[in-house]
Amino acid sequence: MAQPGSGGRAVTVSDVQQLVRRKDEIEAQIKAYYEVLEDQKGVGMNEPLVDVEGFPRADIDLYQVRTARHNIICLQNDHKALMKEVEEALHQLHAREKEKQAKDEAEALAEARSQEQGQPRPFARVNEVTPGSPASLSGLQVDDEIVEFGSVNAHNFQNLQNIATVVQHSEGRPLSVTVIRGGKKVHVGLTPKRWAGKGLLGCNIIPMQR
Structure with missing residues (x-):
């Protein structure tokens, strides 16, 4: 996923919300695949897929288990990368808000000084x-x-x-x-x-x- 703010565009609140929605979607997909594994005798991510004699287990759907495990690994990697994007986007957003606040304060001070100069002080x-x-x-x-x-x-x-x-x-x-x-x-x-x-x-x- 391209990072918000790339190409010189400033990160917006909407960008962060979009990233969070994508994160929620990935987490929901990971949960769904874990439920698939749970339905397959609770094999999880590490249970062996062969029996004690080394033959493929006949009590589970091997294709479903392998697909679910593969997708979980891919999605977890996506989730990790996305969390870094969320963190960076929030950092940029907060930095810009801080910069805007400092700019607003500077403008207010300049305006006050301008008014002060426009209305000389009586002596x-x-x-x-x-x-x-x-x-x-x-x-x-x-x-x-x-x-x-x-x-x-x-x-x-x-x-x-x-x-x-x-x-x-x-x-x-x-x-x-x-x-x-x-x-x-x-x-x-x-x-x-x-x-x-x-x-x-x-x-x-x-x-x-x-």
Whole structure:
């Protein structure tokens, strides 16, 4: 019998089931031939087929006994080879399932990382915005979570001085600010400038708790 999976085809559950059915058929045939031997005075596989004087036994059907014994030997050899095929097929099937599981886990991890990259990590939060200030006019809102403030992001942010430095160097020039608001990314054009209140922004920013 050709082994499932030969020729480059992957072993399937159906292949294994087919092998098991063939094994059951062989075992049934072996049992049937043993029953033939049992009916012939229970000669079995090793009882002599000649009498004490060396003549062929007349109390049994010699042809049936010889045929049954020959077929049992052939079928037992087939059964042994088939069991090796079953074992190999199960091994391949389990190995592929393990490989598929590892691949699924890798894909899930890659997807999670992709989503993580698609939604940058916030490093600071706006907890106060003064009405009429540059921050208020730009659309910045309380509880906006900042993921990008000019050149500052979660990867290079160390403390609030980083933001203060960017603000001082950007007076009168629009800054690209990206925030997470309600689970969505929002881009804000913020221009630090002098106004009636304190500072150049008119808002208060605090670091996110890590």
